[in-house]
Structures are given as structure tokens and as C-alpha cells.
Amino acid sequence: MARSLNFRQFQALLDEVHGQYNTLLMYNNVRWLSRGRVLERFVACLDEIRLFMNEKGQEYPQLTDTAWLTNLMFFTDFIAHFNVLNKTLQGVGKTAERMFCDIRTFERKLQVFERDIESGQLKYFPNLKIHLENATIFTDNPQSHQEIHKELSSIVAAAKENFSKGFLQFLKMETTLYFLTSPDKAKYEELDISCLHWLDLENLEMELLEFQERSIWKN
Numbered sequence: 001m002a003r004s005l006n007f008r009q010f011q012a013l014l015d016e017v018h019g020q021y022n023t024l025l026m027y028n029n030v031r032w033l034s035r036g037r038v039l040e041r042f043v044a045c046l047d048e049i050r051l052f053m054n055e056k057g058q059e060y061p062q063l064t065d066t067a068w069l070t071n072l073m074f075f076t077d078f079i080a081h082f083n084v085l086n087k088t089l090q091g092v093g094k095t096a097e098r099m100f101c102d103i104r105t106f107e108r109k110l111q112v113f114e115r116d117i118e119s120g121q122l123k124y125f126p127n128l129k130i131h132l133e134n135a136t137i138f139t140d141n142p143q144s145h146q147e148i149h150k151e152l153s154s155i156v157a158a159a160k161e162n163f164s165k166g167f168l169q170f171l172k173m174e175t176t177l178y179f180l181t182s183p184d185k186a187k188y189e190e191l192d193i194s195c196l197h198w199l200d201l202e203n204l205e206m207e208l209l210e211f212q213e214r215s216i217w218k219n
Contacts, residue, residue, distance in 0.1 A: 036083040039076040043127055066135050073127040074152050078159075081113065081124070097177045103167050110160040117153040120145060128152075184212050 042049070050063050062068040085106045089099055113124055122129035132145065176195050179186035188205045196204070 036079045043076050073131040077125040077127050097181055100177050114153050114156040117149050120149050
């Protein structure tokens with residue numbers, strides 16, 4: 001039963017890789033979501049891959065290198081989180097306001113991920129946690145764990161900074177997007193008027209004041 005399951009997992013990995021190379025003909029690059037799936041399947045089939053390579057007489061020292069495997073497990077877990085965000089943003093019928101909330105939420109998640117690694121709990125990095133617990137080279141050396149946590153948390157911190165920079169222009173629209181859902185609390189002077197060209201801008205400021213002063217918002 002176990003060998004049958006392992007075979008199916010290994011076959012799924014091969015199918016995923018094969019599908020990616022077919023995709024290359026159309027897109028000229030491997031899609032982000034497919035990369036994440038391949039990493040997950042690769043980790044799930046790691047023992048079978050080692051066995052397969054041994055049977056073929058091919059040596060890949062990375063497959064038994066503790067440091068290399070540490071990075072593999074970390075990035076497998078980390079990219080999985082980004083994949084969740086990507087699939088969320090690609091949902092049908094997503095409004096700008098909903099996407100903004102998703103991005104803001106992920107920014108806060110990155111802060112949680114950073115703290116999770118710094119503390120060594122690895123609650124959100126299951127593959128990394130199992131790897132470090134089973135790697136004998138780290139068992140009697142807590143200092144090594146601390147160094148790894150520090151190094152990997154710095155990667156998350158850098159990713160968090162780059163993520164914020166990448167969406168900086170979008171995040172500048174926060175007040176304007178907030179106006180669309182809660183106009184009773186919006187401040188006209190903080191709005192990006194260029195994004196509201198479909199409104200009657202000439203009278204917007206006065207109309208907004210009248211709208212906000214109506215009794216429905218006061219009671």
C-alpha cells in the first residue's frame with residue numbers, strides 16, 4: 001500500500017514537471033503556481049527520488065546535504081504561502097477593495113511568519129520543522145538552530161520589504177478605496193481624485209459633506 005502511494009506521488013511529480021515543460025512552449029517561463037506545486041511534490045517524494053537516483057547510478061549530493069535540504073524545506077513552505085495569496089487574488093469577480101484587503105492581510109501574515117521563525121516554533125513552516133527535528137547534525141547543537149532561524153527570518157524580512165514596495169502604488173489608494181465602501185467616514189482632502197474620474201468631481205466635495213451630515217449617519 002505504501003509503495004503504491006509513493007508511486008502515485010512520484011508519478012504526480014513527473015506529470016507536474018512534464019506539464020510545465022509543455023507550458024514553456026506557450027508562456028516562455030514556468031508559472032509561479034506550478035513552481036510551488038513542483039516543490040511540494042518534490043519534497044513529498046524525496047525518499048523515492050533518492051532511491052530512483054541510486055538505482056540509476058546517478059549521484060546528486062544535494063539530496064543528502066543538510067544545509068541544502070534546509071533551504072529546500074524553507075522555500076517549499078514559504079512559497080506555499082505566496083501561492084495561497086496568488087490564487088486568492090486571481091479569484092473571479094474580485095473588487096479592488098477586496099484585493100486591497102487580501103494584500104494588507106498578507107503583509108501582516110509576513111510579520112507573523114518572521115516571528116514564527118525567529119521564535120523557532122515553525123508553526124507555519126511544517127516541512128522545515130520536521131527536517132530540523134530529524135537532522136542529526138542539529139540535534140545536539142541548539143546554536144545551529146538559532147543561526148538558521150536568524151538567517152531564514154532575515155529572508156522573510158527582506159521578502160516583506162520587497163512585497164510592500166511592489167504594491168506601494170496600490171497601497172497609496174487605501175483612503176480612496178475606503179471611500180468606496182465607507183463614504184460616510186472618508187475625508188475629501190485625502191482622496192486621490194484621479195481615480196474617481198467617473199464621478200461628478202466638480203461637486204463631489206460639497207455632496208460628500210451633505211451626505212456625511214445626514215441624520216442616518218448620526219443616529
